[in-house]
Amino acid sequence: MFSTITKRLIEIALEEDIGAGDITTDSIISQDEAGIGNIFAKEPLIVAGIDLARYVFFYLDKEINFKPACRDGDKIEKGDSIALLEGSLNTLLKGERTALNFLQRLSGIATLTRNYIKELGNNSTRIVDTRKTTPGWRALEKYAVRIGGAYNHRMGLYDGILIKDNHIACSGGIKKAVDMARKKAHHLLKIEVEVQNFDELHEALSVNADVIMLDNMNIEEIKKALEIIDHRAIVEVSGGIKKENISDLAETGIDIISIGALTHSAKAVDISMDITRHNICI
Amino acid sequence: MFSTITKRLIEIALEEDIGAGDITTDSIISQDEAGIGNIFAKEPLIVAGIDLARYVFFYLDKEINFKPACRDGDKIEKGDSIALLEGSLNTLLKGERTALNFLQRLSGIATLTRNYIKELGNNSTRIVDTRKTTPGWRALEKYAVRIGGAYNHRMGLYDGILIKDNHIACSGGIKKAVDMARKKAHHLLKIEVEVQNFDELHEALSVNADVIMLDNMNIEEIKKALEIIDHRAIVEVSGGIKKENISDLAETGIDIISIGALTHSAKAVDISMDITRHNICI
Amino acid sequence: MFSTITKRLIEIALEEDIGAGDITTDSIISQDEAGIGNIFAKEPLIVAGIDLARYVFFYLDKEINFKPACRDGDKIEKGDSIALLEGSLNTLLKGERTALNFLQRLSGIATLTRNYIKELGNNSTRIVDTRKTTPGWRALEKYAVRIGGAYNHRMGLYDGILIKDNHIACSGGIKKAVDMARKKAHHLLKIEVEVQNFDELHEALSVNADVIMLDNMNIEEIKKALEIIDHRAIVEVSGGIKKENISDLAETGIDIISIGALTHSAKAVDISMDITRHNICI
């Protein structure tokens, strides 16, 4: 289910925390004792990452019984369970922190994303993420963005062509860059061009860019750009987006708003786990 | 210089972003063209992660000339350079985002940490981090915390004994847990016990816990606990610490304040990179 | 330069051949003796993979001096040198077979591709490859196809949307499949639909497929399809293409011809390496 990269991230996450062993737990709790665990929210949040938490425990011990109490994307309240676990007490204690660390971050992104999405109202504008993700976490964070209700931009440098300011500066202009990209790219890829001003916008349109990113323009400039574009390209707005501007931006009719903060500035939400010796069934 | 785990994180970070290739850059910029880059701050910040940025470019291309313009721990202003680069234009464009993503996050943690540290004034209390770090990033984030001026708690489950609420619940009490830990642990390790109330505090003291963590106590309770402990153990305070309480907490004379937010809720700071064709020397 | 996957392929290639050691060479040739090698063609061919051969020797021994005698894409004759090598005789003998095996296969693909390309004449139709590549060799074989003068289709399942017969059968029809794909795909991706007949063609056009693949149609059907499509979509022809039909196909004005045989049925070309003790300079 997870990509190779995500699996490797989970492995190093467990290795960095457990390493040569959990010296506290291994001293106190034998391998044979059974216990139950309850992962629950300590504040209202949108859940994301349940399968990841399951995988963390499963990686340590294939016998852990992990029962989700809700689904990714659910909005839950303080005190609500996210998952109940049953199995080796030793494993539950060992995996707790890593599982929570994954859940807290991904749920934090989903929760923040949901807050942005609400601002769209009924507009069909898409909010999308960017490549400003935590290194190693690209696929996971983009998943959390989708769970929060937004869409993804390209996954990486390999699955979408986006000619940015640095490319333009280095290649001798938009026309030249677009021509070269179109010649080499395969025929299932569109070409997006980032423009800083109206001259660049006209140049991008003149070479039939499929998508145009308006970078750091204010709302008046955006409106003017939309008139110039006149539906000849998909329009993405990027740079310095604040939650309070989203409604106005969406009203302009732009297709896409990309927001780096969804991933680079989300705070962890508070999720905890209670673990006790086994004495009831789950 | 970096641990095996950090090297693997950098590898998957580049793989998740570049994968089968940077189709934009590879279409537009040949492997032979030279360029220069300038990584600079777009807001005031404490720098952390310069060697990591260097390693990212070095991983892609051993010929990149990377010259730091400041040192980790420096406070720099908007517009100040962090590093100047010279080498293959293709590589500079390919590595830009991953290098910035590392720098933005680590500098964000260092900057936040510095803000907390300022609140300590002249008190000798140590602010330390927790294990609530981004999975895969433990060593890096703990490094950024040190750069910000705080100290580290244990690195993981393998290099420190901390008997927490779940351990106590599962093992049949503090005394039993401490006895077992002391029997099995090697002789260079101290034993820390988390206590929720004064009964637990007394029990922990009775078995000579080396360190006591006061969990989620208010300042009056902390003061009372300190009197009871009377220098028989190192005292750590944890849970729900806010920046505005740090000064008061430090005044009580506690040894250590641990703060998860340093790593789990730091926002990225804004760092950017300009790349141009080579025409000047750096 | 090479992707992570290609590097791993090279590693396992050397490991499967050398394993615990080259027991012949290690018995006969000490680590200290120097020698020279000449990699040369034993039949006319288009060269592809010189950097790969260099990497193979470099992987074994960073001191090997590898001088290409031509460039990837060059047409060379029987007896022409591809590269001259100087360095440890032991290493030259150890790396010979693996380097040649890479060169022979990639040059075989480039040579075959060039033969197909010649048939296009002045038509602007693109010949592209498919995903019918040798497992583990995707990036390398697609590179050889480009060296031969053709273009690439998508690299894998992750960078292009192609709704094939099995997808249509499983999803309940073209319209439904296209709608779902358009909803979930990011905005830089076009959508291609494979059609087996004119009903499917009409359905694909009705939902604005960006690219249409005509599967296993004869030339009359293709001409009819082009009339129906009338430039509303990019047109790809696939299935059972033979070299002798390419000229006629290209004359119809289709945009793309995809040919699996470029990679799945290319024969190795004959390349050899002479190795002798060092007595002259290269």
Added chain:
Amino acid sequence: MFSTITKRLIEIALEEDIGAGDITTDSIISQDEAGIGNIFAKEPLIVAGIDLARYVFFYLDKEINFKPACRDGDKIEKGDSIALLEGSLNTLLKGERTALNFLQRLSGIATLTRNYIKELGNNSTRIVDTRKTTPGWRALEKYAVRIGGAYNHRMGLYDGILIKDNHIACSGGIKKAVDMARKKAHHLLKIEVEVQNFDELHEALSVNADVIMLDNMNIEEIKKALEIIDHRAIVEVSGGIKKENISDLAETGIDIISIGALTHSAKAVDISMDITRHNICI
């Protein structure tokens, strides 16, 4: 069952094709839907690689039910099933191409090998493969050769001593090379020497080479060599073997014919897979 190297090859094969995800299938088919698949021949062929196809799907999803419809080594006709599959529709679509690419190549080698074997008639001469295999595929291609009815030469440089022309040129002659090899090799290894002419043949016999490879000799030379050898060594013939000469070669009484084309020039055979929603049991 598979060696470490083969497992790694399968992993990179899936990674290069699926990478960050199958964006077509994941958009259209949920993880919950069940389906059936039929892998079948589109031309007459000798099957090789069924377990590999099973492993590909198993790697993606341990719940796939894979039922072989024949066995490796079977000769099947156009339309005959190779395997029936039942399980997640999403997985069947994702694994299809990689599984087929493995099967097509290995069955191609087995089919070609069988054609060569037929030419042997009742002669006891062994046809064997060489080290001219596709890098990364050594064990798999040598398996397919055995399935086709031929034998293997050594697996790599580590499990057999073969003193070739380059070794002789570099070491100062056959006698010296054989003496050194015999001194260092362990006592379970025979020593083979490649000879280009009768002088070399006499020298090889004089040092009691266990096996002699006659390189690029015509049939008259081979007959003369056999007389000279007079059963004092095993005789292998190599270089420029064509299918139409095999019968004559075998009649001479040589022990072994080695043929690089079995692996370096086999074409893929045509194998396809139909996938549909689940509505019948397999």
Added chain:
Amino acid sequence: MFSTITKRLIEIALEEDIGAGDITTDSIISQDEAGIGNIFAKEPLIVAGIDLARYVFFYLDKEINFKPACRDGDKIEKGDSIALLEGSLNTLLKGERTALNFLQRLSGIATLTRNYIKELGNNSTRIVDTRKTTPGWRALEKYAVRIGGAYNHRMGLYDGILIKDNHIACSGGIKKAVDMARKKAHHLLKIEVEVQNFDELHEALSVNADVIMLDNMNIEEIKKALEIIDHRAIVEVSGGIKKENISDLAETGIDIISIGALTHSAKAVDISMDITRHNICI
């Protein structure tokens, strides 16, 4: 159960022995035949490593039924069974040597350790191991030491602070070294100082070293040191310990005796495995 490092050790152990295949067994025994195996002692010994032997066979074949006949730490006699196995005959033959090699070494260490432990009598002194372990085997050998009845010193350089002679020589003295270590180490770590003479001992005590290692002192010097220390630090004795001195050393009241020979000079004990075709049930 095993750490990542131990798992990797087991993988390379199987790879170095089996590599491309067990050519003897694979020629003689098909994959389908069932058999039973008996792992047994050929001399009296303390068993250690049963789970490791199980894992070796499990790694090769998940269907092997492995029944321990005793537990790690048991003292068994010549002829006693350690484990009975049932399953694929081919797998039993393939895994035999690697499983025995692990068992023989670990049981050798446990047996040797037990012999040292006996010398302690009723003294509460702990015998501990050192970092003089077989590279790659740290966790396993330290486990065998515990099984033999002794304790572990720190696992590695990462989980304990021990300032040795070379550190003192390089840092400018004990006081400076201890101050720096105390400043940087986290608060759960004690600080140990190695001293060669009484001057160093006094200096170590003056900076409140938590643990003092008396290096290569004779018993009179040790007694004198104990008087000086007067319970202000934990006392470890190291260097040139012989089994016949342990009783006298322990009588002095030192806390810890560290002995490198437990791991660096243990001989393998003799353990063998009988394998036969299946004809009885285990």
Added chain:
Amino acid sequence: MFSTITKRLIEIALEEDIGAGDITTDSIISQDEAGIGNIFAKEPLIVAGIDLARYVFFYLDKEINFKPACRDGDKIEKGDSIALLEGSLNTLLKGERTALNFLQRLSGIATLTRNYIKELGNNSTRIVDTRKTTPGWRALEKYAVRIGGAYNHRMGLYDGILIKDNHIACSGGIKKAVDMARKKAHHLLKIEVEVQNFDELHEALSVNADVIMLDNMNIEEIKKALEIIDHRAIVEVSGGIKKENISDLAETGIDIISIGALTHSAKAVDISMDITRHNICI
């Protein structure tokens, strides 16, 4: 130079010792200070593993200057240097233990082997090792055996056919086993058969075994076996060899004596390293 497996062993060796960092050294010694080291013998020994020690330091820090003071195979005395090092003091301290652990074990094996070799006198009998090596160390330990003056048996299960007692018991007799092995093995491999008694010896000879291993026979039985064999096969003696019997065994004229103790029961020899701040040149 080292095989993939050996490189992985070195990596895990450093990882298990250093892990998240050398907390002692990193606290006390900055990355910038230079120092020198001297690796020297503390008892007479045969050196083996110098390149390995070099690689350990090189792995940590490519700038370390490592100058061997002798060569593998040299007999050196107490106090003699093995290597001098110059470079980062921090690195020298970090790599010390791992480098010494490798050297101590390999030199221990070489030293023990040399002692056995001396017993051979002028006899041409070869002493060889077995597969009873430390898991993960096969190639290294077999190298140390060669350095000690003995020869290697096969490296693993993949490069030599040895039909042992368990194979005979499982396959239905020597004749059947040899026939099957000969049919499947490639033509560069000899076939060895282990025999326990004279009946088995006669059976092995009747099927032309190339090599016969006399298992656990006494010297009279060995002499009788040699008469029976009468030079029709290479003769190996194995099982329960003691150093004091080697001379008598060699006198019988057997070809090979295999001794597991060379690797499974060698003790580490005593090697140490002095490290000081840089003040002289090496």
